[in-house]
Ligand code: HEC
């Protein structure tokens with residue numbers, strides 16, 4: 119009996135160590151920020167729901183910016199064998215229309231590798247204002263910021279996009295502004 123208890127003890131402490139390690143590792147390396155694509159309305163919505171969401175989501179389409187032939191080729195290339203997909207030709211047309219319209223060659227592909235750093239300095243309202251006056255208004259007024267409300271993760275995705283569009287932001291700055299916007303221009307659950 120005592121032996122058994124010992125074994126259980128060892129097992130429990132092993133498990134605990136494992137849990138702790140994963141926790142610590144999780145803190146050191148967060149997963150890369152994942153893009154966010156809205157499920158479209160209209161007839162293409164059903165094409166996607168019927169054919170494209172059983173294995174993976176639609177957000178990862180945002181890693182690409184392709185023309186019609188490019189999308190066609192990518193979908194062929196990614197899906198064969200067990201992963202093959204077959205669409206009726208009218209469905210395929212609808213899907214390609216949607217893909218080229220939202221993620222065509224003019225759009226900016228979302229980077230795969232942005233991992234948010236931990237920050238220990240935070241923007242005050244004044245810091246954030248001044249920062250944005252310097253870094254954002256060369257392209258547009260701050261109306262687009264103050265007319266938008268997003269969750270913190272939503273702001274992170276938006277700012278990663280802005281950086282791809284040309285805004286000058288290092289990782290720390292991106293994260294500081296994300297934290298501030300999530301706090302001040304966040305989503306009000308009671309609204
Ligand atoms: C049967 C499972 C399955 C279905 C259904 C499916 N996919 Fe995929 N898809 C995969 C797999 C597996 C991969 C990854 C293949 C690889 O990376 O080589 C993938 C990759 C992709 C990629 C590239 C993602 C990336 O991160 O590079 C895109 C875009 C994509 N699929 C679009 C679609 C579209 C559009 C549909 C509907 C027409 C669809 N998928 C339906 C299994 C599926």
Ligand code: HEC
Nearest residue numbers: 250253254255256257258262263266276280283284285286
């Ligand atoms: C190199 C040019 C450029 C810079 C710099 C820039 N943006 Fe943008 N931003 C754009 C463009 C282009 C759009 C889309 C068209 C528009 O709304 O004017 C946009 C749109 C937006 C939107 C609306 C949502 C959207 O995606 O349409 C927000 C929010 C935004 N920017 C935030 C910022 C913030 C915050 C900064 C500063 C850190 C910034 N931008 C700096 C080019 C830029």
